[in-house]
Amino acid sequence: MKNHTSYRMLDPDNCAMCGMCLNHCPTYKINNNESESPRGRISIIHGLNDSMLEPSTSALKHINSCTLCLACETVCPAKVDFYNLITKARDKYFKNQKNIFKIKTILISFFLTNSLVKKTINSIIQILNNKILRIFYLRNSIFKLINYTKIQTRFDEEIYFLSKEKNIGIFTGCASNMFQKDVANSCIKLLKKNNINSEIIKNVECCGSLDYNSGRINKGIKYNKIANNEFNKKKYKKVIGYASGCSSFINKNKTKTNYQDATSYILDILEKNNKNNFKVTKKNICIHKPCTTKSAEIDFSKLMKILQTIPSLKIFTFEDNYCCGAGSQNLIHNNQNSINIIKPKIEFIKSNNIDLILTYNIGCSLNFINSININNIDQVEVTHPITFLNNILL
Numbered sequence: 254m255k256n257h258t259s260y261r262m263l264d265p266d267n268c269a270m271c272g273m274c275l276n277h278c279p280t281y282k283i284n285n286n287e288s289e290s291p292r293g294r295i296s297i298i299h300g301l302n303d304s305m306l307e308p309s310t311s312a313l314k315h316i317n318s319c320t321l322c323l324a325c326e327t328v329c330p331a332k333v334d335f336y337n338l339i340t341k342a343r344d345k346y347f348k349n350q351k352n353i354f355k356i357k358t359i360l361i362s363f364f365l366t367n368s369l370v371k372k373t374i375n376s377i378i379q380i381l382n383n384k385i386l387r388i389f390y391l392r393n394s395i396f397k398l399i400n401y402t403k404i405q406t407r408f409d410e411e412i413y414f415l416s417k418e419k420n421i422g423i424f425t426g427c428a429s430n431m432f433q434k435d436v437a438n439s440c441i442k443l444l445k446k447n448n449i450n451s452e453i454i455k456n457v458e459c460c461g462s463l464d465y466n467s468g469r470i471n472k473g474i475k476y477n478k479i480a481n482n483e484f485n486k487k488k489y490k491k492v493i494g495y496a497s498g499c500s501s502f503i504n505k506n507k508t509k510t511n512y513q514d515a516t517s518y519i520l521d522i523l524e525k526n527n528k529n530n531f532k533v534t535k536k537n538i539c540i541h542k543p544c545t546t547k548s549a550e551i552d553f554s555k556l557m558k559i560l561q562t563i564p565s566l567k568i569f570t571f572e573d574n575y576c577c578g579a580g581s582q583n584l585i586h587n588n589q590n591s592i593n594i595i596k597p598k599i600e601f602i603k604s605n606n607i608d609l610i611l612t613y614n615i616g617c618s619l620n621f622i623n624s625i626n627i628n629n630i631d632q633v634e635v636t637h638p639i640t641f642l643n644n645i646l647l
């Protein structure tokens with residue numbers, strides 16, 4: 254018979270129950286509830302694994318609400334591997350989730366990883382984006398969420414092609430391919446201004462993180478292998494992807510691929526080219542630092558340094574360093590949590606008259622747009638730094 258002592262329960266991940274992680278956790282901050290803290294989640298997972306807890310909806314909701322920001326991992330003296338702990342638990346207990354959770358997760362993956370479905374949705378979005386129809390949405394709060402689509406644009410048809418070995422391949426990522434085509438176009442244009450040829454990589458729908466992080470590890474691994482094989486097959490000089498969430502996952506799982514996050518790559522280019530000529534830009538911008546910055550290997554200080562050379566630009570950073578609350582499909586499954594977690598940032602935007610938010614992760618962009626709409630501050634724009642830099646680089 255198993256010995257279910259509390260020591261044994263906690264031993265596998267060495268959690269010392271010190272509580273140092275608590276005040277760094279965004280879900281604990283808004284709920285002030287031990288079960289919504291890293292320490293609470295560890296206890297729940299070990300309780301489930303040792304069959305002391307039933308995989309009930311009330312137990313699993315605390316595993317689902319983790320944004321995978323990994324702020325807890327950074328401060329944990331026992332070096333608990335939170336990413337593995339949460340993703341494995343989500344995978345193991347996926348079958349026990351509520352049907353609505355399973356359906357939403359499967360549908361999101363289906364919509365975002367199927368190119369034909371995406372093309373159809375894109376066509377519908379094009380129609381909904383019609384200026385005349387949008388007047389109606391803006392008057393009707395039920396349709397506020399349609400504003401998600403305002404960042405959707407077409408890929409430019411123009412492709413600058415020499416030979417694959419000399420080209421940079423641009424990986425769009427599954428959600429960015431739908432909502433942030435403008436960034437791929439900006440990448441191509443910005444690199445062109447620096448005499449670098451690039452093209453969008455076709456036939457790769459997803460890096461795998463979408464499924465891996467939401468309880469379907471095998472599916473995530475499958476997509477990741479397809480992506481890596483395709484990247485290696487094309488023999489690009491370098492592959493770059495512009496969603497930091499994708500870059501973080503690809504960096505963890507890449508095989509041979511010469512991959513670099515697109516923001517990181519473009520900042521290197523701009524830094525080397527020390528005579529960048531930027532337009533005068535009279536704006537108050539706020540730079541958001543996604544939780545995946547470190548694992549995506551993006552040098553945030555380099556971004557700040559380059560932005561500081563733009564004439565007339567007033568730069569702000571958020572006062573709180575918490576995750577924005579979008580991570581790990583929280584925007585879909587725990588929308589109210591995402592809204593509550595991002596609230597201090599929305600207050601900061603309002604009180605500092607921010608015109609523009611720069612963020613390099615698609616989930617964070619959508620979370621900002623959602624809360625901007627809810628708070629009726631639609632004049633605030635959300636843009637990827639690559640698009641912003643391309644627009645003002647002469």
Ligand code: SF4
Pocket residue numbers: 277278279280281290291294318319320321322323324325326335576
């Ligand atoms: S990963 Fe983030 S949200 Fe999840 S427990 Fe750790 S700090 Fe909290």
Ligand code: SF4
Pocket residue numbers: 267268269270271272273274275291292295325328329330331332333
């Ligand atoms: S900081 Fe680490 S050891 Fe301390 S309670 Fe949190 S997870 Fe456990």
